[in-house]
Amino acid sequence: MDKRVDGEFDAVVDRTTDALSDEGFGVLCDVDVRETFAKKLDEEFRRYRILGACNPELAYDALETELRLGALLPCNVVVYETDDGEVGVSAVDPETLLGVVGDADLDSIATDVRERFERVLDALPEASDE
Numbered sequence: 001m002d003k004r005v006d007g008e009f010d011a012v013v014d015r016t017t018d019a020l021s022d023e024g025f026g027v028l029c030d031v032d033v034r035e036t037f038a039k040k041l042d043e044e045f046r047r048y049r050i051l052g053a054c055n056p057e058l059a060y061d062a063l064e065t066e067l068r069l070g071a072l073l074p075c076n077v078v079v080y081e082t083d084d085g086e087v088g089v090s091a092v093d094p095e096t097l098l099g100v101v102g103d104a105d106l107d108s109i110a111t112d113v114r115e116r117f118e119r120v121l122d123a124l125p126e127a128s129d130e
Contacts, residue, residue: 001091001117004082004127009047012087012124013079017051019123020077023116025053028074046081053077055116058109062098065105072097075113077120086127091117 005012017027029052037045052074062069077091094113098106 001093001114001121003089003121003124005087005089006125006127007087009079009081009087012089013049013051015124016077016079016089016120019120020051020053022123023120024055024057025075025116025120026056028052028054048080049078051077051079055113058113062106062109065109066101066103069098069101069106072101075117077117089121089124091121 005015007015020027029050031050031052033048033050034045037043053076054074059073062073075092075094075097077089080088080090082088094117095107095110098110
């Protein structure tokens, strides 16, 4: 699930966080990959943020079904600078992610999360092809 988004990088991060909130997700962690690589490796990297998104109600239901599922949580949404200087937003596909567990009882939760992530991406203004 990926989209090129119109706007300045930090503004896209804020809009993505707001859109996640509108869908019931909080951001449990916000990893600034560029900053981490600079500090830990003394390497430069493009602007790249990993937002660990969690909807507590859906996480509770999923963990009640499969306790080991916590190894796959939170669901990551990334905001990144593309090679051509645009901004991209990608979200993990929860149907694919939860498919590795092989528990059909999680299918409806995965579909719900996927639909919410699709609405998050739809809420972000698409980059123009100028």
